[in-house]
Amino acid sequence: MNQDHGQDHGREDRFGSNPDEAEATRRDAGDAESSRASRGWWDRNADEYQHDHGSFLGDDRFVWGPEGLDEAEAGLLGPAAGLKGLDVLEIGAGAAQCSRWLAARGARPVALDLSHRQLQHALRIGGEVPLVEADAGALPFRDGSFDLACSAYGAVPFVADPVRVFREVRRVLRPGGRWVFSVTHPIRWAFPDEPGPEGLSVAASYFDRTPYVEQDAEGRAVYVEHHRTLGDRVRDVVAGGFRLLDLVEPEWPAWNGQEWGGWSPLRGNLIPGTAIFVCERED
Ligand SMILES: C[S@@+](CC[C@H](N)C(=O)[O-])C[C@H]1O[C@@H](n2cnc3c(N)ncnc32)[C@H](O)[C@@H]1O
Numbered sequence: 001m002n003q004d005h006g007q008d009h010g011r012e013d014r015f016g017s018n019p020d021e022a023e024a025t026r027r028d029a030g031d032a033e034s035s036r037a038s039r040g041w042w043d044r045n046a047d048e049y050q051h052d053h054g055s056f057l058g059d060d061r062f063v064w065g066p067e068g069l070d071e072a073e074a075g076l077l078g079p080a081a082g083l084k085g086l087d088v089l090e091i092g093a094g095a096a097q098c099s100r101w102l103a104a105r106g107a108r109p110v111a112l113d114l115s116h117r118q119l120q121h122a123l124r125i126g127g128e129v130p131l132v133e134a135d136a137g138a139l140p141f142r143d144g145s146f147d148l149a150c151s152a153y154g155a156v157p158f159v160a161d162p163v164r165v166f167r168e169v170r171r172v173l174r175p176g177g178r179w180v181f182s183v184t185h186p187i188r189w190a191f192p193d194e195p196g197p198e199g200l201s202v203a204a205s206y207f208d209r210t211p212y213v214e215q216d217a218e219g220r221a222v223y224v225e226h227h228r229t230l231g232d233r234v235r236d237v238v239a240g241g242f243r244l245l246d247l248v249e250p251e252w253p254a255w256n257g258q259e260w261g262g263w264s265p266l267r268g269n270l271i272p273g274t275a276i277f278v279c280e281r282e283d
Contacts, residue, residue, distance in 0.1 A: 022214035022222045029211045029224045031160045035114065035135055037213075037221040038158045042115035050095055050121045056258060059125050060100035064152050064182045065274035066263035069250040071101065076180050076248065076278050077148060083107040086147040089172060091136050091165075091181070092154015095121035099129040110146075112136070113154065136165045141172045149173055151181040153274075157225055160211070162233075166240020170281055179242055179279045185249065185272040188262070189227045195264030200271075233277065242279035250274050 029037070042049075057063050062071035071077060084106030090099045093111035095118060102109040112132040113119050119131045134140050136155035149169045159165055169179050190206040192199050206229065214223040228236065230247075237244050252268025259265075263273045 022216055024212070024214050026208075026210040027213050029160060029213050029221050029226075031137060031164070033221050034158060034160045034211070034224040034226065035137070037224045038155075039114050039116075041223045042113075043117040046094075046115055046117035046121055049118075053260065054095070054121075056260075057095075057097045059097060060104060060127070062098040062101040062152070064248075064250065064276055066258070066260040067250040067252055067268060067274055068256045068258075069248075069274070069276075071098070074248070074250075076246070076276060077150060077178060080105050083148075087145060089139075089141070089146045089149040089169075090154070091149060091151040091169070092156070092158075093122065093131075093151075094118045094154065095125055096127070096129050096131065097125075098150065098152055100125070100127045103127065103129055107148075110141075112139070137161065137168060139168045139172050143171050144174045145172050147174055147177050149177065149179045153182055153184070156181050157183045160224075160226055162226075162228065162236045163239045166236060166242065170241040173281045175281060175283045177281045178245075179281065180276065181279075182274050182276040183233070185275045186228060186230045186233065187271055188273060191262075191267075191271070193262035195259045195262055195267060197266070199262055199264075199267050230275070233275070237277060237279050241282050243282050244277060245280055246276075246278040248276040248278065250276070 083102060086107045088102050088107045088109040090109055090111045093099055093113045096111035099109035099111040110130045110132055111122060112134055114135050116133055119133055122131050137159060155165060156162055190202045190204055192203050209227050212225045213221050215221050234244060249272040252265055257265060
């Protein structure tokens with residue numbers, strides 16, 4: 001959840017302010033550069049992210065995105081009662097809030113994230129969930145280690161090669177395992193990332209996949225976000241070895257009055273903000 005696609009709307013990215021005084025631009029950014037930028041950005045911004053959003057996320061809830069869709073109601077991972085005893089991998093886990101919810105349902109989650117600082121927040125909150133610091137593109141697990149994998153806005157929007165991540169997820173899943181992940185809804189790419197009325201007019205091409213990059217004075221990326229159209233995401237899921245079971249576009253609920261970066265009740269009532277892909281390993 002971050003960025004303003006390089007359109008001239010100040011330097012308020014999806015997740016908060018840009019303390020790096022970076023220049024926003026649109027240019028290519030490969031896997032290694034994107035990964036390095038994400039690690040640095042999340043290490044520097046984890047404190048602010050958890051401060052600003054920690055109470056909305058809850059220490060042990062499973063929230064799919066700024067709309068507040070809760071797995072306890074959505075059941076996208078399958079019936080909560082069926083989670084007991086499952087080995088679950090949470091990718092881009094941040095402070096591992098979702099993993100704590102899974103553990104409370106009797107699952108055996110592992111929370112993986114690229115950012116050391118995010119995982120320190122997981123330690124601060126506590127619980128028994130194992131934490132792994134690693135890149136989603138190179139998962140440090142044996143083949144067939146997990147029954148289920150999930151991610152709430154973790155890793156997928158920030159990687160240059162999502163198919164590589166999906167293939168890794170497929171490899172570590174057991175046959176028939178589910179992979180459920182949420183990302184910024186692709187349609188948002190065409191709009192300024194602003195919560196107010198200025199965020200309601202198309203300002204860029206939905207079809208332009210050039211990454212959004214914030215870079216320092218030496219031209220080094222300090223934040224990268226990658227865009228895939230809805231069709232790209234479906235093709236990536238299939239190329240990664242999955243069947244797509246459902247594509248969920250949570251509606252903005254009346255109880256939710258919060259603004260989170262470019263997500264707001266105003267925009268949420270008119271255009272989707274989150275896409276959740278429910279996939280199953282194709283055997
Ligand atoms: C928007 S936060 C979401 C965190 C958590 N899932 C939540 O809902 O609060 C994105 C997370 O993805 C992690 N991330 C970004 N790129 C990653 C990568 N290549 N591999 C693993 N984690 C990554 C970041 O460090 C960050 O913690």
